[in-house]
Amino acid sequence: MSKETNSGIPTDSEVILGILNNSENVLKRLYLAYFPMILQLVINNNGNTDDAKDIYQEAIIVLYNKVKTGDFELSSKLKTYIYSICRRLWLKRLTQMNRYGGDIKDFQEFLVVDDETEKNNERDIQFNKMGSALQQLGEPCKTIIEDFYINNKSMQEICEEFGYTNADNAKTQKYKCLQRLKKLFFQQK
């Protein structure tokens, strides 16, 4: 790859390929390219920089997940798409905070987007549940579960880390932890 394609605003197809290939570089360039646009939208519509960060990351995650699951179809410019999602999210946030004055200052053209943010919301709720379930689970269960299922560590490694005498003990511990995690997760409303 030449140097020019490694910096600056990535093309739309570059972004999609980059996300599919887990490219750190593309993600970074994507993030840097459109953040100012969203910052401008939010801070000029009753928001602060932290709001802008939240909204923008949420939108990037929506895009990321859509691309990953393969149901992303780019019907407009990526820039417009991101702006539209952020605009929608920010309007929702403003309404929730009762700060929505009835109009919003726009800086870009935008499309009407709806369902995607809703879907994402549901997933967020699941993730929040999972987060608090893991929190309640406590140590060492939390780390064991995370190491095994998320960080893909082997039972052997976990065994050594926690000082279990043999892998079978660690395994038994792991299943106990998983059992409790399930219970905690499904208990939540």
Add this chain to the structure above:
Amino acid sequence: MSENNELTESIERYLNGEMTKPERAQFEELRAKDASINKKVAEHKHFINLVKQYGERLELERRLDAIHDEIDVHALEEELMIHPSWVVRMWRNHHSKISVAASIAIFAVLSTLFFTGYLNNRNANYGPLKGKIDQLERDQNNLKNKFNNLPVQRPQMTNPGNFRGTGFAISTNGYIVTDNHVIRNADSVYVQAADGKSYRTKVVYTEPLNDIAILEITDPSFKPLAPLPYTFKKTETDLGEGVFTIGYPKDNIVLGSGLLTSSTGDRGDTTQYQISALLDYGHSGGPLLDSKGNIIGIINGKQTRVAGAAFAVKTSYLLKAIKDIPTDSLNKPLNANGKNTLAGLARPQQIKRLENYVFMVRVYNQ
């Protein structure tokens, strides 16, 4: 408990593809046979996926945060914030102080005006010398006409002219000057000479600022006048000069005379003179002459509070207006030069000569 763990382990190994072929076949058979195990497999798969996705999400958020930390958000914010203009900022920061200051200022101005008597509406003391004739009668006639709707009672036939003023010739070929307020909103304007003949005219030029209007007699029956007996005095006239005017506040000519008492008009208006003369409504538009018969102004208005104070627009503004007429609105050349043949004559002789050049202006409008 341990049985349960074994099952979970089997499910995991099955899902991860770690089973040997015979083990796998055996497990699949078990799955097919026991619906509860099949359900457990699906549940476990779903749950582990959720755990993994949750992990991925955390990881992604961590990555995004790392990228975000590289951005100088504060500098960007400065750059992208739409800064309202200084007026708006000033207002936002100081609006309470500004409001208080403004209220005090308004209150101070109003109380000053009140105590100095300015609010006693001096405007009412000033009225244009416009003769309003038969306003009530006209209304009544109109009503009557509408009611009867008879052709013999058309308003034109009964309408003697709504307003009346005075005008005087500024050339021999039918150009006449009067006040703009006399002919304002007019549908048609007629002038009537001293001998009783009435001519139709057209308004060729108006200058509302100085209250000057120039009419042209368009009537074919009009015969050019003899050379003007007066000249237009370009320079300012001194205070104390004896002045006089003639005009038509009623059907006969009426003389008004007095002294030039001020070089400015109403409220210090420098375009006007103030004179002491008993004038009436209807004198508006008449010529103001000095004792030698030079025209020094056009009668314009009077002060209603002080009897005998009237105003006249200075001749220099008339000459300016004549000069400002667009040439394409003139059908004939306008030659405002006259030869003064009034100087040295006694007042009655002066008036006798003037009579033919001063007209009654009748204005009709519906």
